[in-house]
Amino acid sequence: MAQASPRRKALRVALRYLGLLAVAAVISFPISFIGTFMMNPLLNRLEARYGIELTGHSGPADWIFELAFGITTIVVYLLLALLASLTRGGSGPKQTKSRESAGKTRDVTL
Secondary structure, three states, X not given: OOOOXXXXXXXXXXXXXXXXXXXXXXXXXXXXXXXXXXXXXHHHHHHHHHOOOXXXXXXXXXXXXXXXXXHHHHHHHHHHHHHHHHHOOOOOOEEOOOOOOOOOOEEOOO
């Protein structure tokens, strides 16, 4: 069986992490939306205290939604990447079993 080239492995790893990012964005959208509306009382207090426009007549400001979405996406992505790493056994280098290497080289997975 032929081994995959290093470029192909790198592409596969990059696509896996891009897929995780897309899943994290989809998961974090409703979480951040609901969480932002739940923070409305806190945002009202902060707005009164510091004078920064955090809420309007129809709810939190747009940049609050974007900030909550960004932070939630990063947290969910890191959790998914950690979970994927743990389930794949990515804690250390992996030994290859080809005839050419016969234990001489190690294949490191990301």
